Amino acid sequence: MNSATNIYELSPANSGTSWRDVCELVKPRMNLLILGTTTVGFSIAAKTTEQWMRLPHTLVGTALCAASAAILNQLLEREYDGRMRRTAHRPLPMGRISVRLALALGVAAGVLGGLYLLLFVNRMTALLGTATLTSYVLIYTPLKRVTTLNTLVGAIPGAVPPMMGWTAVTGSLAPPALALFGILFVWQIPHFLAIATLYREDYRLGGFKMLPVDDPQLRRTGRQMVLYSAALLPVSLMPVMAQVAGRVYTVSAVVLGVTFFAFALSCATRRSRAEARKLFFASIIYLPVLLAVLMMDQI
Numbered sequence: 001m002n003s004a005t006n007i008y009e010l011s012p013a014n015s016g017t018s019w020r021d022v023c024e025l026v027k028p029r030m031n032l033l034i035l036g037t038t039t040v041g042f043s044i045a046a047k048t049t050e051q052w053m054r055l056p057h058t059l060v061g062t063a064l065c066a067a068s069a070a071i072l073n074q075l076l077e078r079e080y081d082g083r084m085r086r087t088a089h090r091p092l093p094m095g096r097i098s099v100r101l102a103l104a105l106g107v108a109a110g111v112l113g114g115l116y117l118l119l120f121v122n123r124m125t126a127l128l129g130t131a132t133l134t135s136y137v138l139i140y141t142p143l144k145r146v147t148t149l150n151t152l153v154g155a156i157p158g159a160v161p162p163m164m165g166w167t168a169v170t171g172s173l174a175p176p177a178l179a180l181f182g183i184l185f186v187w188q189i190p191h192f193l194a195i196a197t198l199y200r201e202d203y204r205l206g207g208f209k210m211l212p213v214d215d216p217q218l219r220r221t222g223r224q225m226v227l228y229s230a231a232l233l234p235v236s237l238m239p240v241m242a243q244v245a246g247r248v249y250t251v252s253a254v255v256l257g258v259t260f261f262a263f264a265l266s267c268a269t270r271r272s273r274a275e276a277r278k279l280f281f282a283s284i285i286y287l288p289v290l291l292a293v294l295m296m297d298q299i
Helices: 003-010 019-025 028-045 055-076 099-120 123-143 150-158 161-170 175-198 200-206 219-236 247-270 273-296
Strands: none
Touching (some): 019 099, 028 175, 028 273, 055 099, 055 123, 055 161, 161 175, 175 273
C-alpha cells in the first residue's frame, strides 16, 4: 500500500475545517479562468451600459455553478485523489472537510447558481450553466476511470463558459458564441494532454484512464497534441469569419497559433516531461493572450 493511500485512510475526519480548506475545495485558479472566458464572451456581445450592468450577475451565477462542479468532482474522486501525490493533501482526502459538508456545499452552490442565473440573467444562460455542471459531474467525472476519451468529453463543459457570457447579453446562441466554444474546446486537448503527461504516474496510481497512461511511448499522445494544435489555427480564425474580430486579431491568432503548434510538435517529437512542461506553459500563455487581443480588437 503506497504512502498516499495511508494518508487518505488514516487522516482524521474531525480535524477541523477552515476557510482555506473551503477555498481550496472550489479550485479558485480554475474558476478564475472560467470567469475570465465568460467575460470574454460577454464583452464581445455587450454594446450598451445597460447590458454591461448584467455582467456582475453573470459572474456570480457562473462562479456558483463552477464552484459546485469543483466541489462535487472532488467529492466523487476523494478516494482516487488520496492515491495521488499532487492531490493527496486536498481537504477531502485528508479529512479536513467531511463528505456531508462537501455534499451540502456542492449541491447548494449548484442550485443557487442555476436559480441566480435564471432570476437575474436569463433562461438560456441558466440552462447552459446547469447543463455544464451536470455533464461535468455526472458524465465527465466517472468517464475518467473508464475511457481515455474522457478528455474530449470533458472539453465540452470546459468550453461552454464563453457561450454563457454571450447568451447573458443576447439570450440566444449565434456564430460568435460557437466560435469561442470551438477555440476553448480545441485548446483544451493539447493543454490537458500536457498535464496528463507531466502527471501520468499520479494518474496511473489514481486509476484514471488518461491517454498518456495508456500510451507508454507517448506516440498517440503526441499525434493528438499535433492534430489539435494544428486544428486550433483555423478554429482560432472563426471570430474573424463571425465578424467580431479584425486584422490585429487575425495576425495575432496566426502568430500565436504557429508558435503553439511548434511547441506541440516538439513535444510530440521528443516525448519528454521537459517538453510537456514547455507545452503546458505555452498553452497557459496562448489562451489569455489570444482572448485579450480578441477583446481589444472589436470591429
